[in-house]
Structures are given as C-alpha cells and as structure tokens.
Amino acid sequence: MKRSFTRIVVALLLLAPLAATGQALEREVKAAFLFKFLSFVEWPQGAFARPDSPIALGVLGADEVLDELLRIVPGRVVQGRPITVRRLYYGEPASGLHLLFVGRAAGSALPGYAEREGLLLVAEQPGALEQGAIINFVSVDGRVRFEVAADAAERRGLRVSSRMLSVAEYVRGGKP
Amino acid sequence: MRLWQAIRRSVRRKTMAVVLATTLVALLVNAAAMLVYEVGALREAQVADLLTQAEILGRASAPALAFKDNKEAAQDLAMLRARADIEHAAFYAADGSLFAVYSAPGASGGPPERAQSAAIDVDADRITLFQPIIEDRETLGTVYLRARSGLRERVVGYLGILGAVMALALAVAWLLSLWLQRAVTRPIQAVAAAAREVFERRDFSVRAEKSTEDEIGVLAEALNRMLADLEREMGERREAEGALKAADRRKDEFLATLAHELRNPLAPIRNALYIMQTARDNPAAEAEARAIIERQLQQMVRLVDDLLDVSRITTGKLALRRERVDLRAVAASALEAIEPLARARGHRLSVELPPEGIIVNADPTRLSQVFLNLLNNAVKFTDPGGRIEFHVAAQRGELVARVRDSGVGIPPGMSDEIFEMFAQADRSLERSTMGLGVGLSLARRLVELHGGTIEAKSAGAGRGSEFMVRIPIPGTEAQLPVREAAEPLVSPASAVTQGHRILLADDNQDFANSLAAVLRRMGNEVRVEHDGPAALSAAENFRPDVAFLDIGLPRMNGFDLARRLRALPVTAHSVLVAVTGWGQPADRQLAKEAGFDDYMVKPVEIARIQALLRAT
Numbered sequence: 001m002k003r004s005f006t007r008i009v010v011a012l013l014l015l016a017p018l019a020a021t022g023q024a025l026e027r028e029v030k031a032a033f034l035f036k037f038l039s040f041v042e043w044p045q046g047a048f049a050r051p052d053s054p055i056a057l058g059v060l061g062a063d064e065v066l067d068e069l070l071r072i073v074p075g076r077v078v079q080g081r082p083i084t085v086r087r088l089y090y091g092e093p094a095s096g097l098h099l100l101f102v103g104r105a106a107g108s109a110l111p112g113y114a115e116r117e118g119l120l121l122v123a124e125q126p127g128a129l130e131q132g133a134i135i136n137f138v139s140v141d142g143r144v145r146f147e148v149a150a151d152a153a154e155r156r157g158l159r160v161s162s163r164m165l166s167v168a169e170y171v172r173g174g175k176p
Numbered sequence: 177m178r179l180w181q182a183i184r185r186s187v188r189r190k191t192m193a194v195v196l197a198t199t200l201v202a203l204l205v206n207a208a209a210m211l212v213y214e215v216g217a218l219r220e221a222q223v224a225d226l227l228t229q230a231e232i233l234g235r236a237s238a239p240a241l242a243f244k245d246n247k248e249a250a251q252d253l254a255m256l257r258a259r260a261d262i263e264h265a266a267f268y269a270a271d272g273s274l275f276a277v278y279s280a281p282g283a284s285g286g287p288p289e290r291a292q293s294a295a296i297d298v299d300a301d302r303i304t305l306f307q308p309i310i311e312d313r314e315t316l317g318t319v320y321l322r323a324r325s326g327l328r329e330r331v332v333g334y335l336g337i338l339g340a341v342m343a344l345a346l347a348v349a350w351l352l353s354l355w356l357q358r359a360v361t362r363p364i365q366a367v368a369a370a371a372r373e374v375f376e377r378r379d380f381s382v383r384a385e386k387s388t389e390d391e392i393g394v395l396a397e398a399l400n401r402m403l404a405d406l407e408r409e410m411g412e413r414r415e416a417e418g419a420l421k422a423a424d425r426r427k428d429e430f431l432a433t434l435a436h437e438l439r440n441p442l443a444p445i446r447n448a449l450y451i452m453q454t455a456r457d458n459p460a461a462e463a464e465a466r467a468i469i470e471r472q473l474q475q476m477v478r479l480v481d482d483l484l485d486v487s488r489i490t491t492g493k494l495a496l497r498r499e500r501v502d503l504r505a506v507a508a509s510a511l512e513a514i515e516p517l518a519r520a521r522g523h524r525l526s527v528e529l530p531p532e533g534i535i536v537n538a539d540p541t542r543l544s545q546v547f548l549n550l551l552n553n554a555v556k557f558t559d560p561g562g563r564i565e566f567h568v569a570a571q572r573g574e575l576v577a578r579v580r581d582s583g584v585g586i587p588p589g590m591s592d593e594i595f596e597m598f599a600q601a602d603r604s605l606e607r608s609t610m611g612l613g614v615g616l617s618l619a620r621r622l623v624e625l626h627g628g629t630i631e632a633k634s635a636g637a638g639r640g641s642e643f644m645v646r647i648p649i650p651g652t653e654a655q656l657p658v659r660e661a662a663e664p665l666v667s668p669a670s671a672v673t674q675g676h677r678i679l680l681a682d683d684n685q686d687f688a689n690s691l692a693a694v695l696r697r698m699g700n701e702v703r704v705e706h707d708g709p710a711a712l713s714a715a716e717n718f719r720p721d722v723a724f725l726d727i728g729l730p731r732m733n734g735f736d737l738a739r740r741l742r743a744l745p746v747t748a749h750s751v752l753v754a755v756t757g758w759g760q761p762a763d764r765q766l767a768k769e770a771g772f773d774d775y776m777v778k779p780v781e782i783a784r785i786q787a788l789l790r791a792t
Contacts, residue, residue: 036242039312078312163238167245
C-alpha cells in the first residue's frame with residue numbers, strides 16, 4: 001500500500017513539471033505569434049505619426065502573454081519600427097494601439113473593440129471571429145494555430161499578407 | 177626508341193608523325209581546357225541554381241516556419257518532387273531542430289538532425305547546402321538541400337564525345353598526312369631514289385621524275401640539269417679521249433710512214449752516185465744518174481716541206497700571205513708541177529680554166545699548194561692510164577675548183593675522216609701508195625684559212641672520187657686588172673739577172689755560201705757576211721745594190737741592220753730584202769718600217785730571186 005502511494009507521488013511529481021511546461025509553451029508560442037503577426041500585416045496610412053513611430057501592442061486579460069512579450073520585444077524592430085507593449089485594463093479604450101490581444105479571461109470585452117479602424121484585434125476563444133476579432137488562436141491537436149477573418153481585416157483597413165494566410169488554419173472571406 | 181629511329185629515317189613517317197602529334201596535342205589541350213572550363217561553369221551554374229532554389233523555398237516557407245506550421249512546410253518541400261536532382265531537403269527551426277523533411281523516392285540517407293551554419297559543399301557527385309532563412313532581419317530557420325550534381329556523368333559523357341571527336345580528327349589527320357605524303361613526300365622520294373640510283377650505278381642518264389611545280393619540282397629539275405650536264409661532259413670527255421687516242425695512233429703511223437718515205441729516195445741516190453763514180457766516161461749514164469738524184473731530191477724536199485707545214489699547222493703558225501693574184505696563173509702553176517708526174521703515170525688530164533683576169537685576194541703559193549695536193553692525190557691514187565679532170569671556175573662570188581679522178585675512190589663513211597691529219601684510207605702495210613697522210617689535211621686547213629670549204633665525194637671504193645673546193649671571192653674584184661705577184665710564179669731564166677752587186681748576210685754558212693755560188697754563177701758580184709756588224713762594215717766598201725739580210729742575225733738583228741744601211745749614203749737606195757727562217761716573227765709591216773723593200777721566207781726559191789733581180 002505504502003509502496004503504491006509512493007509510486008503515485010513519484011508519478012505526480014514527475015507529471016507536475018510536464019503540465020507546467022505545457023502552459024509555459026502555450027504562453028511563449030502565443031507571444032511569439034503575436035510578435036510575428038507584425039511582420040505580415042500592413043496598417044493603413046495615418047496609423048503612424050512618423051515613419052519611425054513604434055508599433056504599439058496592447059494586452060488585455062492575459063498577463064502571462066504580456067510578461068512573455070515584454071521579455072522578447074525589447075530591442076527588436078519590425079518593418080523598421082520599434083515595438084512597445086502595454087497592459088490594457090478592462091474598459092480602457094484601445095486608443096493609439098495597433099494590435100490588441102484580448103485574453104480568454106477578458107473575452108466579454110471583445111465586441112467593445114470591434115470595428116475600430118486600424119486595430120488588429122486578436123483573441124483566443126471559440127467564435128471570436130464572429131465577435132469582431134481579426135485573428136483568433138485555436139488549438140489543433142494540442143498545437144497553437146490561428147484563424148483569420150480576412151474580410152474583417154479589409155473592413156478595418158488592414159492588409160494581411162497572403163503568405164500568412166497560407167499557414168492559417170482557417171480564413172474567412174477574402175481571396176481563396 | 178626503335179620507333180624514333182624509324183621516324184628519323186623516313187620523311188614520310190616524319191610528316192605523318194608531325195601531323196598526328198600536332199593534331200593530338202591540339203585536341204588534348206583543347207579538350208583539357210574545355211573540360212576544366214565546362215566543369216567549373218557547370219558547378220557554378222548548379223550552385224547558383226541550388227542557392228536560388230533555397231532562397232525561393234525559404235521565402236515561400238517563411239510564414240510556415242514563423243508560425244511553426246510543419247504541415248505547410250512539409251507541403252512546400254514536397255513540391256521539390258518536380259526536381260529530380262534534389263535528393264533531400266529540410267527546414268530547421270530557428271533553434272536548429274529539424275522542422276520539416278523531404279526525401280526523393282529511392283534516395284538513400286536523409287538530412288542531418290541539426291542545422292549547420294551557412295555552407296555550400298560540392299563534391300564529385302553532390303552539392304549540399306545550408307542556407308539561413310531571414311525575414312525582416314529575423315532568422316526564422318535554415319534550409320537544407322542536397323542535390324545530385326551529375327558532374328561525374330557529365331564528365332564521362334563529355335569524355336566520350338571528346339574521344340569520338342579525337343578519333344574522327346585523328347582519322348582526318350591520317351588522311352591529311354596521306355595527302356601530304358602524295359604531295360610532298362613522294363616527289364622527294366622520287367628525287368632521292370634517282371640520286372641513289374646515280375650513286376649506286378654511276379648511270380648519269382637517270383632522271384628524277386618532276387611531278388610538282390613547287391620547290392621540290394625545282395630540286396628535281398636542278399638535279400636533272402646537273403645530271404644532263406654531267407652526262408654531256410662525260411660524253412665529251414670520252415669523245416675527247418677517243419679523238420686523242422686516234423690522233424696518237426695516226427701520229428705513230430705517220431712516224432712509221434715518214435721513216436719509210438725518207439728512206440726510200442736514199443737508195444736510188446746512192447745508186448746514182450755509184451753510177452757517176454764508175455761511169456765517168458759515159459755521159460748518158462751520168463745524165464741519167466743526175467736526173468735520178470734530182471727527182472729523188474725533189475721528192476725529199478716535198479716531204480720535208482710537208483713536214484714543216486704539219487709542224488706549222490700543229491703549232492698554229494700557218495699564216496697566209498694574201499695578195500691580189502690571177503686565179504688562172506695560180507691554177508697553171510699547180511698544173512705545171514703535176515703534169516710531168518701525170519704523164520709518167522700515163523693519165524689523161526683534162527683541164528678547164530677560167531678566162532684570164534679573175535683576180536682573187538689569196539696566198540698564191542698556198543692556193544697553188546691546195547690544187548697541187550689534190551691533183552697529186554688524184555695522180556697517186558689512180559691506176560696508170562686513168563682519167564683526171566681539173567676544173568676551176570668563178571661563179572656567183574665563189575671560186576669553185578674540182579678535181580675528179582677514176583681512181584680507188586673513198587670507202588663509204590670515210591669522206592670526212594680522210595681530211596684528218598695523218599689519215600690513211602688504206603692502213604695495210606702492203607699498200608702500194610705511200611704518203612705521209614698530211615696532203616688533204618693541209619689542203620683543208622689552207623682552204624679554211626681562205627674562208628672556204630673543201631669536201632670529198634665518192635661513189636665508193638674503186639669508183640673514183642671528186643674533191644670540191646669553194647672559196648668566196650668578193651665580186652667587185654673579179655674584173656680588176658692583174659698588177660703583180662703573178663711574176664714570181666713564172667720562171668723562165670733571163671739575162672737581166674746578172675751584173676748586180678749583192679750582199680748576203682746570214683749566220684747559216686751553208687745556206688749563205690750555196691746561195692752565193694748560185695748568184696755568182698748567174699754573173700753577179702757577191703759578198704757574204706755572217707753577222708750584223710760585219711755586214712754593216714762590208715756594205716760601206718762593197719756598196720751593194722741588192723742586200724739579202726737574215727732577220728735572226730747574231731749581234732745585230734736584220735731590222736736594225738736595215739735601218740743602219742738605209743742611213744748609209746752608199747746603201748740608202750739599195751734594194752733590201754728580208755729573209756726569215758720559219759718560226760721567226762714574219763711581220764711584213766715590221767720589215768717595211770725597218771726599210772726593207774721585199775720579204776722572203778726560207779727556203780728561198782731561186783725563181784723568186786731571179787724575178788727580183790730582173791726587176792731591179
């Protein structure tokens with residue numbers, strides 16, 4: 001009996017870091033993807049004040065992802081622009097932001113940011129595209145993938161590279 | 177080594193070796209250069225192509241790598257199926273781990289597990305490269321490509337083509353060398369063969385075949401000309417040798433004949449002397465003996481004269497003393513000399529002479545000698561009771577004299593040879609007609625000196641012969657009157673040859689004394705001296721009206737003596753006559769300048785002296 005218990009404890013001890021690792025991976029992957037999206041999206045003219053104005057990222061309701069972004073972003077440049085990341089609080093407007101990631105925890109706030117011109121709205125919950133998100137993270141076979149609402153992006157003056165669309169899990173609207 | 181020897185000894189092999197070696201070297205160098213260039217260019221192209229492929233792949237699959245989409249990346253790689261040369265391909269994630277893999281069906285091995293730094297590795301068969309994928313300065317991962325270069329197959333195929341080309345080129349070169357052989361080597365070989373044949377057989381009639389117009393043709397022609405020259409010269413040398421031998425043989429025969437001829441008169445003379453000694457009281461027998469001596473002496477004098485003439489001919493000293501003479505007189509003098517002999521042999525002599533007044537510019541003595549020789553031959557070579565014709569005419573600017581007889585004739589083919597010195601038509605020892613064999617030769621030489629020709633004709637042995645002399649005479653002189661020189665040829669004795677005071681100067685005492693005796697018998701006063709100074713001092717007291725001076729006098733020669741005599745008042749107007757022995761310079765001009773009035777050559781004829789005395 002005592003022996004079986006020991007076995008279970010050992011198993012649990014072995015499994016615990018594994019679970020933690022899975023969570024850590026998802027967090028890292030999503031942060032990395034958010035950063036990569038910047039390379040494949042063109043913002044409308046007037047979205048930036050100057051040619052070297054930074055691309056502003058906002059994170060709402062996903063502190064782990066925020067932390068990860070804050071870790072990888074400093075010093076990196078995309079499309080010749082530096083990148084800034086800030087935390088967004090519930091109900092706070094997305095003014096000045098070029099990309100907003102709304103975490104699952106703040107999923108209800110998603111529609112509030114829809115239809116905003118020049119904002120790449122990214123979410124991570126089922127049906128997010130119907131609620132106004134342009135990119136939505138989905139999980140396929142335990143891997144992080146994403147789907148894109150090309151029509152919504154077009155409506156908001158954003159151009160998503162077809163090269164990125166080619167690796168999207170699902171693309172709504174837009175050219176086939 | 178043996179091959180090298182074989183090549184060295186033959187022009188044909190040399191040309192072939194040169195042609196083949198040149199072709200081979202050119203082809204090899206060309207092939208090597210092409211191969212190096214081709215391999216380099218091929219590699220470069222393949223590397224560039226593979227780099228481009230990697231670039232395209234990286235660019236197309238950048239999103240897949242960025243968003244970690246293995247499936248998409250694998251699909252991108254799968255498109256490489258279209259490229260049969262690519263065996264393996266792979267994407268590595270930014271951390272260097274294998275991300276997506278493609279392997280061509282049937283390809284062995286696979287991509288390495290970990291990415292490597294950017295590199296291109298080319299070996300004989302394959303090109304391998306690692307190429308980082310960079311997007312927006314972010315390294316997204318690495319492409320790995322491994323392709324068959326096919327370099328080995330290309331090189332093998334290339335070498336195969338080169339081999340075929342080389343074989344073809346060598347075949348063409350071979351044909352070319354065969355043509356060269358025909359165009360160059362064969363003519364050279366022909367020339368060489370001709371040269372070898374000449375050397376080995378000493379046959380100079382061999383000729384090299386000239387088949388080209390180039391330098392070799394010139395060579396062949398030069399060789400042929402040289403051979404022709406050699407052949408001709410050898411022929412000439414052989415002919416000259418033959419002629420020399422024949423002349424030598426004739427000379428030997430001549431000497432034998434001469435001994436006989438000189439010996440023959442001696443016996444009758446000795447007999448005559450014996451008769452004169454034993455039959456003093458018999459005037460008829462004595463007269464007969466004198467006649468014998470005179471005839472035999474005459475014969476000997478003629479022999480010796482002939483000998484002198486032979487000597488003059490062989491030493492080139494026979495010269496003419498031309499003067500304007502009547503042709504009829506010349507012919508008559510010859511006839512006069514031959515008539516007694518012809519009569520003695522019982523020949524019938526038929527003569528036809530031109531009318532008087534045909535003047536020719538000739539040496540009367542020599543021309544007469546020509547006729548006499550021909551007539552003498554006719555008389556001698558015709559059996560007793562024969563017929564002899566002598567025709568002399570002047571026609572169309574030519575003197576034509578013909579002597580025809582009914583004698584032994586001339587064997588066919590000998591009509592030229594009989595004119596050679598010492599030639600005898602009949603060489604047998606028992607021949608009845610003796611002679612020195614110089615008469616005809618002398619006649620021909622004399623005619624030639626006159627600018628004429630002489631030829632012999634005969635219907636054959638025993639059928640008689642005919643000799644024809646032709647001498648050109650200028651037509652304008654044909655009608656000129658006779659002026660001189662005919663005189664000495666006529667020799668009737670005359671009373672006006674006496675009463676002269678004559679000085680004889682000659683170192684030959686026998687000649688001088690005998691001539692003095694003759695002149696005294698003619699009724700002249702004669703003084704004899706044997707050297708120049710003595711003659712000069714004698715002349716002052718003796719006051720000769722005629723002086724015969726030898727040119728070759730001791731202590732003072734005849735020319736000087738004549739000048740001194742002319743300077744003396746007592747002999748200033750005397751008749752001075754130069755007398756020269758043969759072999760001395762016979763220059764009339766010189767004698768005239770020294771003051772001589774006349775000029776005589778020994779042996780001096782009494783008749784000429786008589787004529788001269790008559791004229792003085």
